Amino acid sequence: MYKVTIIAGARPNFMKIAPIIHAIQKSKEAGMLIDYRLVHTGQHYDKNMSGSFFEQLEIPEPHVNLECSGGTQAEQTANIMINFEKELMANPADLLLVVGDVTSTMASALVAQKLHTKVAHVEGGIRSDDWTMPEEINRLVTDSITNYFFTTSETANENLRKSGVKEEHVFFVGNTMIDTLLKQRPNFKQPQVWGDLKLSEGNYIVMTLHRPANVDEESQLKEMIDEIAAHTEDVPLVFPVHPRTAKILERLDVSHSRLHMVEPLSYLEFNYLVERSKAVITDSGGITEEASIMRVPCLTLRDNTERPETITLGTNELVGTNPKNIKLYLERLFAGDWKKGQDIPLWDGHTATRIVEVMNSTLSRS
Numbered sequence: 001m002y003k004v005t006i007i008a009g010a011r012p013n014f015m016k017i018a019p020i021i022h023a024i025q026k027s028k029e030a031g032m033l034i035d036y037r038l039v040h041t042g043q044h045y046d047k048n049m050s051g052s053f054f055e056q057l058e059i060p061e062p063h064v065n066l067e068c069s070g071g072t073q074a075e076q077t078a079n080i081m082i083n084f085e086k087e088l089m090a091n092p093a094d095l096l097l098v099v100g101d102v103t104s105t106m107a108s109a110l111v112a113q114k115l116h117t118k119v120a121h122v123e124g125g126i127r128s129d130d131w132t133m134p135e136e137i138n139r140l141v142t143d144s145i146t147n148y149f150f151t152t153s154e155t156a157n158e159n160l161r162k163s164g165v166k167e168e169h170v171f172f173v174g175n176t177m178i179d180t181l182l183k184q185r186p187n188f189k190q191p192q193v194w195g196d197l198k199l200s201e202g203n204y205i206v207m208t209l210h211r212p213a214n215v216d217e218e219s220q221l222k223e224m225i226d227e228i229a230a231h232t233e234d235v236p237l238v239f240p241v242h243p244r245t246a247k248i249l250e251r252l253d254v255s256h257s258r259l260h261m262v263e264p265l266s267y268l269e270f271n272y273l274v275e276r277s278k279a280v281i282t283d284s285g286g287i288t289e290e291a292s293i294m295r296v297p298c299l300t301l302r303d304n305t306e307r308p309e310t311i312t313l314g315t316n317e318l319v320g321t322n323p324k325n326i327k328l329y330l331e332r333l334f335a336g337d338w339k340k341g342q343d344i345p346l347w348d349g350h351t352a353t354r355i356v357e358v359m360n361s362t363l364s365r366s
Contacts, residue, residue: 002364004036005093005117008062009043009080009104011053012177012286015267016099016122018059019179019352027356034360037091041080041104042067056268057184073103073134080107088115095120095363098142099176101135101306106142113145120363122176122355124149125156125165128306132213136306148363150355153309154345171362173354174346181290182349184268191269193262197236201276204235210242211283213321214301221245222252223323224301228281229256231330235278240265279333288316293347297338299329315341 006021008014017038024036040062054061066083068076080103088096088111096112098105099122109119124143128136143149149165151157152175160170193199207228215221228237237259241249249261265273271290274280279297280287285307291298292314299319310316315338319325332338346354 002034002095002359003093004034004095004097004359005088005091005112006036006038006097006099007041007084007104007108008038008099009041009102010100011044013099013102013104014054014059015057015180016176017097018057019176019183020097020122020355021060022058023352023356024359027360032360034356034364037064037093038062039084039087039108040065041084041108042069043076043080043102043104044069053266056187056266057180068104076103077107080104081111084108084111085115088112088117093117095359097122099123101126101138101142103134103138106138109142109145118147118363118366119145120148120150120359121146122150123152123156125151125160125170126153126306127156127159128304130304139306148358150358152347153307155308171355171358172346173358174348174351175289175344176351176355177286177289178293178347179349179351181271181293184271185275187268188272188275189266189268190272191265193238193260193265194273197238197260199236199238199273199276202278204273204277205232205237206270206273206277206280206282207237207239208242208280208282208284208287209239209301210244211302213303214283215242215245215248218248218252220321220323221248222254224326225254225256225259227323227326228330229259231327231334232258233334234258236260238262238273238277240270279338288314289347292316292341292344295341297333299326299333301326309344313342313344315339 006017008017042065068079096117096119098109112119130136149170150173239261241261275294280291281299283301288298288300288310292310298316301319303320319329
């Protein structure tokens with residue numbers, strides 16, 4: 001039996017690993033000798049991650065929660081390493097599968113290698129080249145000690161080649177986040193704010209802001225929101241507010257008649273809004289992927305992106321963090337001059353199947 005331990009540390013990780021677990025279960029039912037153990041490090045405490053979250057997205061409950069939330073980056077890394085070492089020693093695996101770029105990804109990979117367990121990184125090779133982002137450090141460290149890479153794009157493949165990774169260790173499979181999106185698209189759920197705000201399809205904009213570069217500097221955050229409000233004509237702005245951002249907004253006098261700050265939404269509710277919106281304004285990498293697949297115009301308030309395919313092939317544009325840039329992009333949007341987007345290779349809903357096929361055919365024999 002080929003044993004795979006899968007690590008998840010934050011809510012988006014579960015969206016990425018859900019289709020892999022489904023593919024492993026299907027493979028097992030077909031007679032393949034493969035099994036998994038799902039470990040939640042508990043890195044991010046998220047009140048929305050209740051039993052209904054796992055049920056709605058058809059995600060199995062984790063076998064164990066290490067409950068390593070809170071503390072500084074260093075404290076959290078240390079807590080995850082200490083607790084995961086005990087977990088992996090008690091439940092040895094042939095392979096550790098890590099996803100994304102959170103602290104749990106890096107910390108568990110370090111533990112596995114020191115216990116002589118091979119590591120595979122889903123979303124390996126993506127780079128923003130911005131070392132001020134904790135996620136970029138996590139990516140660099142994880143990839144430097146990873147044995148096998150499951151990649152989302154040719155850009156990621158090239159990044160790995162440049163760093164000296166052997167071709168036979170790189171598997172271009174696509175994007176598991178899109179597996180979940182396409183599977184759950186028929187289940188998107190109309191949120192209460194749809195009726196409360198009398199929203200109509202194509203006639204509102206969804207906003208999300210949470211990155212420190214945008215929200216920690218109060219005057220910057222206020223200026224950004226003011227610029228967005230000033231150049232969005234008469235459409236409602238629906239802003240599910242991240243708890244981090246909410247604390248800062250409480251101290252600011254940000255008020256516009258069309259700006260509606262609402263509670264964070266579930267995955268199914270949020271994507272219902274995105275799919276029907278005129279556009280999304282965000283600083284989230286994951287949302288740029290989802291918006292591109294749903295062909296929704298996306299304005300990213302960042303100076304860099306680790307997902308360039310959402311720009312070259314998708315519907316995303318990099319606006320930057322200077323609030324003065326926003327006007328030009330919104331004028332293009334309202335003039336109807338926005339790119340339509342096209343298919344992104346292998347972002348087709350079958351990525352997890354390809355990953356499990358590689359595990360069964362190649363990794364289990366190496």
